[in-house]
Amino acid sequence: MTGLDAFGPEVHEEVARVRELVSRLHAELPRWELVVWTAGNVSQRLSTADLFVIKPSGVTYDELTPESMVVCDLDGTLVDGDRSPSSDTAAHAYVYRHMPEVNGVVHTHSTYATAWAARAEPVPCVLTMMADEFGGDIPIGPFALIGDDSIGRGIVETLRESRSPAVLMQNHGPFTIGKDAKAAVKAAVMVEEVARTVHISRQLGDPLPIPQEDVDRLYDRYQNVYGR
Amino acid sequence: MTGLDAFGPEVHEEVARVRELVSRLHAELPRWELVVWTAGNVSQRLSTADLFVIKPSGVTYDELTPESMVVCDLDGTLVDGDRSPSSDTAAHAYVYRHMPEVNGVVHTHSTYATAWAARAEPVPCVLTMMADEFGGDIPIGPFALIGDDSIGRGIVETLRESRSPAVLMQNHGPFTIGKDAKAAVKAAVMVEEVARTVHISRQLGDPLPIPQEDVDRLYDRYQNVYGR
Amino acid sequence: MTGLDAFGPEVHEEVARVRELVSRLHAELPRWELVVWTAGNVSQRLSTADLFVIKPSGVTYDELTPESMVVCDLDGTLVDGDRSPSSDTAAHAYVYRHMPEVNGVVHTHSTYATAWAARAEPVPCVLTMMADEFGGDIPIGPFALIGDDSIGRGIVETLRESRSPAVLMQNHGPFTIGKDAKAAVKAAVMVEEVARTVHISRQLGDPLPIPQEDVDRLYDRYQNVYGR
Amino acid sequence: MTGLDAFGPEVHEEVARVRELVSRLHAELPRWELVVWTAGNVSQRLSTADLFVIKPSGVTYDELTPESMVVCDLDGTLVDGDRSPSSDTAAHAYVYRHMPEVNGVVHTHSTYATAWAARAEPVPCVLTMMADEFGGDIPIGPFALIGDDSIGRGIVETLRESRSPAVLMQNHGPFTIGKDAKAAVKAAVMVEEVARTVHISRQLGDPLPIPQEDVDRLYDRYQNVYGR
Numbered sequence: 001m002t003g004l005d006a007f008g009p010e011v012h013e014e015v016a017r018v019r020e021l022v023s024r025l026h027a028e029l030p031r032w033e034l035v036v037w038t039a040g041n042v043s044q045r046l047s048t049a050d051l052f053v054i055k056p057s058g059v060t061y062d063e064l065t066p067e068s069m070v071v072c073d074l075d076g077t078l079v080d081g082d083r084s085p086s087s088d089t090a091a092h093a094y095v096y097r098h099m100p101e102v103n104g105v106v107h108t109h110s111t112y113a114t115a116w117a118a119r120a121e122p123v124p125c126v127l128t129m130m131a132d133e134f135g136g137d138i139p140i141g142p143f144a145l146i147g148d149d150s151i152g153r154g155i156v157e158t159l160r161e162s163r164s165p166a167v168l169m170q171n172h173g174p175f176t177i178g179k180d181a182k183a184a185v186k187a188a189v190m191v192e193e194v195a196r197t198v199h200i201s202r203q204l205g206d207p208l209p210i211p212q213e214d215v216d217r218l219y220d221r222y223q224n225v226y227g228r
Numbered sequence: 229m230t231g232l233d234a235f236g237p238e239v240h241e242e243v244a245r246v247r248e249l250v251s252r253l254h255a256e257l258p259r260w261e262l263v264v265w266t267a268g269n270v271s272q273r274l275s276t277a278d279l280f281v282i283k284p285s286g287v288t289y290d291e292l293t294p295e296s297m298v299v300c301d302l303d304g305t306l307v308d309g310d311r312s313p314s315s316d317t318a319a320h321a322y323v324y325r326h327m328p329e330v331n332g333v334v335h336t337h338s339t340y341a342t343a344w345a346a347r348a349e350p351v352p353c354v355l356t357m358m359a360d361e362f363g364g365d366i367p368i369g370p371f372a373l374i375g376d377d378s379i380g381r382g383i384v385e386t387l388r389e390s391r392s393p394a395v396l397m398q399n400h401g402p403f404t405i406g407k408d409a410k411a412a413v414k415a416a417v418m419v420e421e422v423a424r425t426v427h428i429s430r431q432l433g434d435p436l437p438i439p440q441e442d443v444d445r446l447y448d449r450y451q452n453v454y455g456r
Numbered sequence: 457m458t459g460l461d462a463f464g465p466e467v468h469e470e471v472a473r474v475r476e477l478v479s480r481l482h483a484e485l486p487r488w489e490l491v492v493w494t495a496g497n498v499s500q501r502l503s504t505a506d507l508f509v510i511k512p513s514g515v516t517y518d519e520l521t522p523e524s525m526v527v528c529d530l531d532g533t534l535v536d537g538d539r540s541p542s543s544d545t546a547a548h549a550y551v552y553r554h555m556p557e558v559n560g561v562v563h564t565h566s567t568y569a570t571a572w573a574a575r576a577e578p579v580p581c582v583l584t585m586m587a588d589e590f591g592g593d594i595p596i597g598p599f600a601l602i603g604d605d606s607i608g609r610g611i612v613e614t615l616r617e618s619r620s621p622a623v624l625m626q627n628h629g630p631f632t633i634g635k636d637a638k639a640a641v642k643a644a645v646m647v648e649e650v651a652r653t654v655h656i657s658r659q660l661g662d663p664l665p666i667p668q669e670d671v672d673r674l675y676d677r678y679q680n681v682y683g684r
Numbered sequence: 685m686t687g688l689d690a691f692g693p694e695v696h697e698e699v700a701r702v703r704e705l706v707s708r709l710h711a712e713l714p715r716w717e718l719v720v721w722t723a724g725n726v727s728q729r730l731s732t733a734d735l736f737v738i739k740p741s742g743v744t745y746d747e748l749t750p751e752s753m754v755v756c757d758l759d760g761t762l763v764d765g766d767r768s769p770s771s772d773t774a775a776h777a778y779v780y781r782h783m784p785e786v787n788g789v790v791h792t793h794s795t796y797a798t799a800w801a802a803r804a805e806p807v808p809c810v811l812t813m814m815a816d817e818f819g820g821d822i823p824i825g826p827f828a829l830i831g832d833d834s835i836g837r838g839i840v841e842t843l844r845e846s847r848s849p850a851v852l853m854q855n856h857g858p859f860t861i862g863k864d865a866k867a868a869v870k871a872a873v874m875v876e877e878v879a880r881t882v883h884i885s886r887q888l889g890d891p892l893p894i895p896q897e898d899v900d901r902l903y904d905r906y907q908n909v910y911g912r
Contacts, residue, residue, distance in 0.1 A: 032264060036488060036645050036646070036649045037642055037645050037646065039585070109583075109585055109649075109653070111649075111652060111653050111656060112656060114583065114653050114657075115653055115654075115656040115657035115659075115660075115663075116657075118582045118583060118653070118654065118657040118663035118664065119657055119660065119661050119662065119663050119664065120664055121660075121661065126346045126399060127337075127342065127346060127399055127400070127401075128374070128399055128400045128401075129267070129337055129400075129401075143664075143666075143670075145670060145673060145674065146584070146674070146677065147677065170664065171582060171583055171584055171663075171664060171666055172583070172584045172585075173583075173584075173585075186265055189264050189265050190264070190265065193264045193337075193339075196339060197337070197339050197342050197343055197346070198343075198346065199656065199659070199660065200339060200340060200343040200427065201342075201343035201344075201346040201347055202660055203343075203427070203431060203659060203660070204343075204347065204349075204427065204430055204431070205347050205349065206347065207343075207346035207347050207399075208346065208347065208348055208371075208398065208399060210371075210399055214371075214373060217373060218373065218374070221374065221375060260720060354802045354855060355793075355798065355802060355855055355856070355857075356830070356855055356856045356857075357723070357793055357856075357857075414721055417720050417721050418720070418721065421720045421793075421795075424795060425793070425795050425798050425799055425802070426799075426802065428795060428796060428799040428883065429798075429799035429800070429802040429803055431799075431883070431887060432799075432803065432805075432883065432886055432887070433803050433805065434803065435799075435802035435803050435855075436802065436803065436804055436827075436854065436855060438827075438855055442827075442829060445829060446829065446830070449830065449831060492716060492873050492874070492877045493870055493873050493874065495813070565811075565813055565877075565881070567877075567880055567881050567884060568884060570811065570881050570885075571881055571882075571884040571885035571887075571888075571891075572885070574810045574811055574881070574882065574885040574891035574892065575885055575888065575889050575890065575891050575892065576892055577888075577889065599892075599894075599898075601898060601901060601902065602812070602902070602905065603905060626892065627810060627811055627812055627891075627892060627894055628811070628812045628813075629811075629812075629813075655884065655887070655888065658888055659887060659888070
């Protein structure tokens with residue numbers, strides 16, 4: 001028996017499809033060097049039920065299969081799967097409960113993004129690709145302990161006041177969101193890339209800021225005209 | 229129907245050959261860690277018609293095939309292909325219109341080159357391999373927004389006053405040129421390598437300059453005597 | 457004849473199993489970029505005899521096989537195997553003699569951990585993942601020459617006063633311990649990761665400390681509640 | 685016809701064996717990230733004739749085969765092979781003519797070693813693995829232009845006054861030597877590793893020096909007692 005017995009065939013079908021997708025997207029994290037060992041997790045919300053698929057806890061990237069992915073409800077309670085959900089499940093669930101437009105969440109400890117997070121310093125928007133993808137600075141979220149809703153609340157409160165799909169949680173690391181898991185993975189890849197490039201630029205002097213109106217034009221074009 | 233119907237068999241043959249070549253050269257960008265996700269693009273101008281082959285927009289490196297490459301005319305208008313051309317197509321087209329000796333263009337956001345670009349600081353010529361390949365400093369191009377000819381014009385105006393086949397567009401990233409796409413890819417690999425090495429050298433002090441006459445001797449030898 | 461003739465079948469069986477395990481775990485060291493050439497070694501103590509399995513000396517990672525692993529007693533004397541044990545065997549043996557709860561030891565010269573070791577500067581606990589895994593700062597061990605018990609003694613004396621499973625031996629590099637070789641390998645991967653992230657954070661300013669009571673809560677949860 | 689016709693069968697046999705070896709060792713250069721594109725070269729002197737085998741010029745690492753390797757005499761003149769010898773052949777030849785105990789030479793532009801070379805600053809001996817492998821600081825050679833014996837003479841004069849098998853040629857990059865090509869490749873890997881680790885250590889403060897008598901003890905043990 002599984003908690004999925006209460007759901008119809010279209011949910012079972014979507015669970016199978018999203019397990020496959022989320023399992024495959026986890027391979028992007030080591031590929032782009034965003035994680036070591038078992039750190040980092042990807043989830044996607046279903047469109048057919050108030051459920052999401054997420055990585056199980058403590059499983060290495062080599063061992064991940066569609067079958068090992070677990071299904072949780074929006075309180076983060078395990079509904080289907082042989083293993084415990086990721087220890088970050090409560091944060092993913094909180095985001096899904098409070099941001100209905102978000103259907104994908106990713107968390108990593110990627111090095112350069114986490115380095116900015118440890119100083120609680122936003123990444124300034126000094127690259128055209130940052131303007132395109134993030135629409136401005138990448139913001140810092142509060143210091144929050146795992147174990148209750150603090151991390152989820154910190155993510156949601158920070159992202160609601162920003163165009164950025166990425167937040168750097170202080171002393172912790174980046175969380176990213178998207179319309180689906182693939183978009184959130186792309187944001188996780190891009191946040192590390194721009195955190196790294198701006199870090200390196202700052203090592204030898206001050207990068208030139210991009211005027212806000214140009215940031216706005218680039219962001220609008222990339223998100224709208226360019227069809228993203 | 230395709231816009232290629234108006235062209236003869238030698239053009240069709242070259243299109244097939246250059247699609248294969250440009251597709252294969254794109255694999256060099258992730259291989260040398262010059263790009264993440266779908267960023268970066270390579271193009272080559274045909275010798276049999278006023279056309280060039282370039283990467284389609286938003287396609288990941290795993291999905292690139294010769295068939296997915298697109299063909300544009302020198303105004304950057306799509307002539308053949310199932311997808312939209314790269315959003316940087318207008319810049320490539322401008323270069324081909326204004327630099328007849330250039331038959332290959334590459335654009336990336338490679339990390340160290342982009343870090344210098346964000347400070348609008350040329351990479352000083354302090355390595356013999358820079359003298360060989362670039363003949364001096366690697367210059368900075370103007371800040372320019374995507375959407376009209378500004379980027380292309382900035383590339384051409386900067387490169388015309390330099391021996392360097394690479395320009396670092398301010399707050400944006402490197403563009404490189406060559407007699408063919410392979411030469412432009414090599415320049416893209418080398419600009420990141422020297423941007424990285426000089427950055428690292430500068431972190432702990434001032435690299436020693438190479439006297440201009442020695443730069444000139446090294447450049448002449450590498451480009452002429454050595455047969456490049 | 458081999459020194460294993462004096463031991464019963466359960467020891468022979470465990471030796472075969474641990475040779476396979478230790479050989480396989482060595483592949484994690486180049487995979488996570490902790491070693492170059494032949495540097496770095498992993499060992500695991502047997503549960504059925506006062507013996508441990510360790511890498512042979514001077515063998516490259518491509519050539520490692522279960523059969524090439526060597527078996528030593530707790531004085532570090534070769535008991536079984538065709539090659540000399542790693543030159544770090546005496547340090548592993550000392551740890552096993554003096555820390556009965558430790559059954560796995562790893563040594564590398566991983567870059568960022570060794571960089572902190574060369575300055576004899578502990579890595580400060582400014583990341584939640586450091587609090588989870590290390591329970592505080594990563595401590596520095598004394599400068600010690602190879603050839604007698606100095607290195608082993610330095611490791612044991614430092615780790616006894618810390619919750620960290622990793623010690624950075626001054627001017628030398630990290631040693632890590634665990635309940636088995638896999639746990640010690642994980643600690644070797646994590647010590648490099650946090651040494652690197654904190655280094656990068658410190659390059660542009662001062663990372664924010666995590667209050668000791670929060671470090672304690674995170675450590676307790678990760679080690680106990682979370683079931684590690 | 686080839687210049688090898690004048691030599692006996694034992695030379696032909698050794699040429700075949702060393703071509704295979706030198707071709708295979710070139711793969712270590714990209715593997716350890718010491719080179720990009722076609723930069724970097726490995727050579728080994730024959731024991732049966734005053735000849736050495738070296739990489740051809742301008743060939744990428746994917747295209748290297750035993751057959752593409754070329755054979756030169758100790759003046760650097762091509763004796764056998766279908767392509768031009770590496771443009772660094774004169775420097776290799778000079779080393780073989782003046783250092784009879786050296787049978788392997790490697791040249792790269794590896795990033796961190798070249799970064800120290802651009803500042804003309806020796807890498808200080810602050811790591812036990814440096815004491816083991818290099819016996820002290822890694823020295824700087826003079827600025828020298830390609831085209832005559834200047835580079836070879838700079839290498840030989842610098843290495844004669846040092847225990848180090850590696851020299852960092854100013855504004856250029858490292859050259860390493862060894863009793864055979866494999867030993868020189870190992871030195872090329874290790875020089876980059878220690879140049880990188882000491883660079884990173886120095887970024888946040890001053891690494892602690894190792895007393896000269898301890899450097900001497902470590903070097904003697906590693907080179908003699910330990911059996912290298």
